[in-house]
Amino acid sequence: MAKPDPYIKNVDEHAVLWQETIEKYDPITLPSEYAHYIEDNALQLLVRLARYKFVAKQLKKTDRVFEIGSGAGLGAQFLAQHCASVKGIEFKDDEIARANSIKRRKNVEFMKGDFFLMDPKEKYDVIVNLDVIEHMPEDVGEKLIAKTTQHISKNGMMIIGTPSIYSFPYQGARSQAAHIKCYDQQELLKIVDRHYGRTMVFSMNDEIVHTGFAKLAWYYFIVAFYPKGDQT
Numbered sequence: 730m731a732k733p734d735p736y737i738k739n740v741d742e743h744a745v746l747w748q749e750t751i752e753k754y755d756p757i758t759l760p761s762e763y764a765h766y767i768e769d770n771a772l773q774l775l776v777r778l779a780r781y782k783f784v785a786k787q788l789k790k791t792d793r794v795f796e797i798g799s800g801a802g803l804g805a806q807f808l809a810q811h812c813a814s815v816k817g818i819e820f821k822d823d824e825i826a827r828a829n830s831i832k833r834r835k836n837v838e839f840m841k842g843d844f845f846l847m848d849p850k851e852k853y854d855v856i857v858n859l860d861v862i863e864h865m866p867e868d869v870g871e872k873l874i875a876k877t878t879q880h881i882s883k884n885g886m887m888i889i890g891t892p893s894i895y896s897f898p899y900q901g902a903r904s905q906a907a908h909i910k911c912y913d914q915q916e917l918l919k920i921v922d923r924h925y926g927r928t929m930v931f932s933m934n935d936e937i938v939h940t941g942f943a944k945l946a947w948y949y950f951i952v953a954f955y956p957k958g959d960q961t
Contacts, residue, residue, distance in 0.1 A: 760802075778807065779933075779936035780933070781859070783890075794812050794816070794856075795815075797818055797844050798860070799828060800824050802839055805837050808857070844876065852882040854884075858877070870910060875924050878957065888952050894913050895913075917949060925957065
């Protein structure tokens with residue numbers, strides 16, 4: 730019999746369930762990126778996961794999701810709880826290794842590759858790219874958006890997320906060193922509108938998503954539908 734605990738309704742039942750949880754899951758060593766957040770900036774980790782929460786809320790259980798730049802894979806693991814499957818593409822060997830080291834879901838797959846070289850016959854219900862386009866020059870970023878139109882299935886959507894240019898002076902040193910081109914919301918919207926027939930635009934401050942004054946936002950989402958151009 731478990732030791733009585735005045736703050737647990739059913740001590741014996743709770744003890745059994747908790748032990749089952751401990752035995753079911755092997756310990757997971759987080760990739761260094763997320764270990765850094767937990768030790769030095771846990772708030773930033775929650776903000777990053779909130780971006781994936783926004784995406785997760787747009788998904789259906791039947792969706793096949795493709796994530797461009799899946800990195801260490803925590804976001805794909807998150808999304809996989811809310812859809813049929815997630816495939817992430819990443820060109821860095823170390824990131825693929827980190828992603829596979831924490832993979833616990835059968836409906837998640839990580840592949841090493843270059844999205845720009847992907848076969849257009851490969852289609853998905855949802856294409857996600859968060860915190861990717863700001864690492865590219867503007868012309869390459871537009872090629873990225875154009876390329877996504879080849880991989881959207883009928884009635885599918887593309888979700889892009891990126892830091893606001895107005896947040897750049899306040900970003901950490903590592904982000905400033907990595908970000909090549911950050912965008913004004915309307916600037917990015919014009920690019921997406923050239924390749925999609927319908928778009929919805931959102932701003933984000935910490936975990937709060939809104940449609941308020943964009944220049945006060947730290948982050949932007951654009952959800953896009955009806956890709957233009959060649960869909961063969």
